[in-house]
Amino acid sequence: MWIRLIIFCIFIIAVIKAQDTTTIDDKNPKKALYLSLIPGMGQAYNGKWLKSALILGLEYAAYSSWQTNKMKYDNYDQNDYPLPRHRYLEKRNKYVWWMGFIYVYAMIDAVVDAHLHSFDDQMKSPLQEKNKIRS
Helix, strand or coil, X not given: CHHHHHHHHHHHHXXXXXXXXXXXCCCCHHHHHHHXXXXXXXXXXXXXXXXXXXXXXXXXXXXHHHHHHHHHXXXXXXXXXXXXXXXXXXXXXXXXXXXXXXXXXXXXXXXXXXXXXXXXXXXXXXXXXXXXXXX
């Protein structure tokens, strides 16, 4: 499952990276939102490669911790594990919340980055004085 997801993400990143970079275009926030449904792809669309890798890593870490605690909770034997059984249930649920928070944060971050993509260029351009009174 994870191997297919990683291969799919690499394919999508290659397609995005292969686009013409000579023109400066605005990023579409709606497209960033749709791409961010796959963790890290919204950041990759906006050109934030380190952030994309960080989101993927955090999602994977939360998922693997969830999976570990789920396995310990489902196969609980009092002699094998140091914590009481309900602690593994609490830890499992905590990592589900973390996965959700990271997912929502990545979506919001991708949309905000797409909106602010051309902000630096706009701030560097000179102001236009429309109603300048000449004397």
